[in-house]
Amino acid sequence: MDAPVPGLAASYEEPKARSLSGRNPPREFRWGRLLLITLALVFLTAFLLLPLLVVFTQALAKGVSAYLAAIVDPMALASIKLTLLVAAIAVPMNVVFGVAAAWAISKFEFRGKSALITLIDLPFAVSPVIAGLTYLLLFGARGWFGPFLQAHDIRIVFAVPGIVLATIFVTFPFVARELIPVMQALGKDDEETALSLGASGWQTFWHVTLPNIRWGLMYGVLLCNARAMGEFGAVSVVSGHIRGLTNTMPLHVEILYNEYNYVAAFAVASLLALLALVTLAGKSILEWRQPELRDGARRWRDNNRKGKA
Amino acid sequence: MAGAAAPIRRPPLIPGFGLTLGYTMLYLSLVVLIPLSATFIRSLDLGVGHFWTVVTAPRVVASLRLSFGAAWLAACVNALFGLVIAWVLVRYSFPGRRLIDAMVDLPFALPTAVAGIALTALYTPNGWLGRLLLPLGIRVAFKPLGVVVALIFIGLPFVVRTLQPVLEELDQDVEQAAATLGASEWQTFTRVILPALWPALLTGFALAFARAVGEYGSVIFIAGNMPMRSEIAPLLIITKLEQYDYAGATAIAVVMLVLSFALMLGINALQGWAFRRHGAR
Numbered sequence: 207m208d209a210p211v212p213g214l215a216a217s218y219e220e221p222k223a224r225s226l227s228g229r230n231p232p233r234e235f236r237w238g239r240l241l242l243i244t245l246a247l248v249f250l251t252a253f254l255l256l257p258l259l260v261v262f263t264q265a266l267a268k269g270v271s272a273y274l275a276a277i278v279d280p281m282a283l284a285s286i287k288l289t290l291l292v293a294a295i296a297v298p299m300n301v302v303f304g305v306a307a308a309w310a311i312s313k314f315e316f317r318g319k320s321a322l323i324t325l326i327d328l329p330f331a332v333s334p335v336i337a338g339l340t341y342l343l344l345f346g347a348r349g350w351f352g353p354f355l356q357a358h359d360i361r362i363v364f365a366v367p368g369i370v371l372a373t374i375f376v377t378f379p380f381v382a383r384e385l386i387p388v389m390q391a392l393g394k395d396d397e398e399t400a401l402s403l404g405a406s407g408w409q410t411f412w413h414v415t416l417p418n419i420r421w422g423l424m425y426g427v428l429l430c431n432a433r434a435m436g437e438f439g440a441v442s443v444v445s446g447h448i449r450g451l452t453n454t455m456p457l458h459v460e461i462l463y464n465e466y467n468y469v470a471a472f473a474v475a476s477l478l479a480l481l482a483l484v485t486l487a488g489k490s491i492l493e494w495r496q497p498e499l500r501d502g503a504r505r506w507r508d509n510n511r512k513g514k515a
Numbered sequence: 516m517a518g519a520a521a522p523i524r525r526p527p528l529i530p531g532f533g534l535t536l537g538y539t540m541l542y543l544s545l546v547v548l549i550p551l552s553a554t555f556i557r558s559l560d561l562g563v564g565h566f567w568t569v570v571t572a573p574r575v576v577a578s579l580r581l582s583f584g585a586a587w588l589a590a591c592v593n594a595l596f597g598l599v600i601a602w603v604l605v606r607y608s609f610p611g612r613r614l615i616d617a618m619v620d621l622p623f624a625l626p627t628a629v630a631g632i633a634l635t636a637l638y639t640p641n642g643w644l645g646r647l648l649l650p651l652g653i654r655v656a657f658k659p660l661g662v663v664v665a666l667i668f669i670g671l672p673f674v675v676r677t678l679q680p681v682l683e684e685l686d687q688d689v690e691q692a693a694a695t696l697g698a699s700e701w702q703t704f705t706r707v708i709l710p711a712l713w714p715a716l717l718t719g720f721a722l723a724f725a726r727a728v729g730e731y732g733s734v735i736f737i738a739g740n741m742p743m744r745s746e747i748a749p750l751l752i753i754t755k756l757e758q759y760d761y762a763g764a765t766a767i768a769v770v771m772l773v774l775s776f777a778l779m780l781g782i783n784a785l786q787g788w789a790f791r792r793h794g795a796r
Contacts (some may be wrong), residue, residue: 238700239607246603247615249596253668254621256643257633264636303542310535322539328547330722331775333729335749336768339756340550343557348761350553374546397529407530429623436626438732443753456628456732463632463736472636475629482624489624490617500680 261479264472276462276470277477284450285458285474288366292441292454293434296373300430301423304381309415312389313397323386329378337375338443341368364446369454372440377430384426384499388419391498421496425489432485436478551772558769561762569766574742575751579770581659582748586727589666590674594720597674598712604675605682619675622668627732634665635737657739662747665733670723677719678712685711714790721782728775 266273276282307326311319329337343349345362355362362368396418400410416423438456445452453461455474462471493500558566569575604616622630638645638655645656655661685708693703731749738745748771755764 242599243603243607243609246596246600250600250615250618252644253664253671254618256637257630257668258621258625260636260643261629261633264633303539306535306542307539309531310539313529314532314536316532316536322543325543325547328551331725331729331779332551333731333749333768333771333775335731335752336554336729336772337550339752339764339768340554342756343553343761343765344550346761371546375550378546394529398527401527401529411531432624436624436629438626438628439730439749442731443756456626459628459632460736468636471632475626475632478626478629482621482626482629485624486617486620489620500676 258479261472261476264468265476267472268469272469273473273476276473279470281450281453282458282470282474285453285455286477288369288451288453289435289455291366292370292373293431295370296377296434297427297431299374300377300381301427303378304385304426305423307382308385308389308419309411311386312392313394326379326382329375332375334372334376334437334439335443338372338440341371341375341444363444364448365452368444369441369452372444373434373437376437376440377434380430380433381423381426384422384429385419388422388499389415392418421492422499425492425496425499428485428488428492432482435481554765554768554772557761558765561766565762566766569763570770574746575748575767577743578746578748578751579767579774581662581746582728582771583774585659585662585666585747586670586724586730589663589670589727590720590724592663592667593670593674593723594716597671597719597723598678598716600671601675601678601682605679619672622670622672627669627730628736630668631665631733631736634668634733635661638664638737656737657741657745659738659745661737661739662734662745665737666727666730669730669733670727673722673726674716674719677715677722681712681715714786717782717786717789721779721786724782725775725779729771 265276307322310316311323342363345351345355345368347356347363349363362371396414397410400414401407405413435454436456437454438460441454442457442460445454445457447453447457447461449461455478459471459475459478462468462474561569600619604612604619635656636642638648638661640646640649640654640656642656645654648655653660655664690703690707693707694700698706729749731747731753734747735750738747738750740746740750748767752764752767755761755767
């Protein structure tokens with residue numbers, strides 16, 4: 207049993223001891239180190255920390271009661287409800303797609319796989335405003351399907367379905383691009399074992415694959431949801447800005463802001479900022495449980511490159 | 516002869532190829548490909564002559580120049596400071612490092628409209644930072660510089676997050692070897708570290724740039740939106756739509772899409788070149 211396996215021995219290398227020079231620099235490095243840390247902190251304070259703080263200070267500028275009044279305003283509540291509804295439709299749609307795409311890409315070899323991966327990423331390269339425009343061109347009154355929709359009294363654009371579609375477009379790659387590297391790294395041994403023991407395809411998916419990918423899936427859902435609830439440009443084009451009906455939270459923030467109702471605008475914005483903080487906390491917890499999640503994007507790219515080579 | 520020897524079991528075929536790939540293609544086509552091609556096809560309605568008149572109108576050219584120029588500038592700033600931040604986060608330990616590490620993703624998580632009004636409040640002449648910059652003669656809010664500031668915010672995590680894992684895996688023995696052989700710190704950085712970082716730096720730059728070109732929510736609040744001066748291309752698309760000038764809006768959209776795709780292809784090629792030249796980590 208202890209006989210060395212030649213193949214393994216050749217590929218196995220002692221992990222290199224991490225040099226400590228970076229963490230405990232000699233004296234002459236200290237100034238440079240201090241300078242760089244200061245530079246990074248000043249930059250991050252100006253561009254990340256202060257914007258976050260300003261949201262809450264502006265929201266509470268006229269006291270807690272003004273803040274609460276702005277949030278329980280019927281129009282604000284309607285926008286919160288709509289935002290939750292849109293995310294509740296868009297995120298599951300993209301989860302189903304993400305799982306299907308990751309299954310096809312990670313378990314099978316087929317021609318054009320790297321092209322498919324590039325196409326899944328495409329919405330990231332498209333301006334959200336253009337995403338909204340494309341749906342307007344299809345479903346708007348002067349769009350391709352406009353006359354048909356009008357004849358059958360179906361409203362897509364300037365109504366909730368359009369907002370959902372635009373949100374799906376901009377959050378399209380989120381779940382897939384987290385799941386593809388996770389499932390590629392897992393391989394297909396577990397599934398093959400389950401199948402050879404007599405499990406059906408669905409059983410294998412529910413009892414073997416899903417538990418394996420749950421952290422990656424939650425990670426993708428978290429990021430997808432944050433973007434879905436916060437999307438502004440794409441939704442702005444197709445919403446029609448009808449108060450209480452087609453205004454999501456970010457659109458409501460814009461309207462209040464443009465009416466110079468700053469306290470109310472920042473109050474609704476503070477809820478979205480809280481959502482962002484919860485998202486970041488959840489993301490950190492998931493990364494702590496599953497450190498590989500952090501490198502997902504890079505592994506994805508490397509796989510992509512291998513596919514092209 | 517059948518059954519004489521137990522055949523070596525082949526692993527069972529994993530099911531669902533047709534279903535999952537079919538659904539992937541269907542959903543991709545319905546949500547992304549068909550709507551995008553519709554935009555290209557609709558722009559043909561204009562005819563070449565009219566299309567050219569629309570996209571070479573001075574206001575359109577100015578907005579495209581601002582969108583791409585500000586995105587380029589912001590991506591450059593992000594490449595530089597993103598490198599500094601990634602370096603500090605990977606190489607140094609100091610109190611609050613993990614918190615800052617988590618904070619870097621804020622622009623991914625914070626809705627762009629919220630970022631927009633927050634940055635505006637910060638950089639107006641009586642805002643926390645605008646007040647400090649005013650005596651220096653620097654005005655950010657409602658100026659083209661405001662566009663750049665918003666785009667820096669949006670793009671920062673792309674650079675930091677692509678550089679971080681590469682920096683973590685960088686072999687510090689090589690740096691020590693360089694130092695032992697008499698290289699100065701700067702020489703070690705430019706000759707040893709930077710070449711290994713190039714592909715990741717370019718990727719981060721490209722991602723930040725691509726995101727910034729199309730950005731709308733965070734920009735419109737801080738930009739002031741003066742035609743010819745601080746009006747970005749996505750805003751001009753929306754303005755044209757509000758005037759029911761669908762053809763004009765589509766023409767600008769097509770130019771933006773073509774320019775973005777061309778740039779991404781170019782940067783991809785450049786990245787492939789850097790990757791081949793300097794090799795994998």
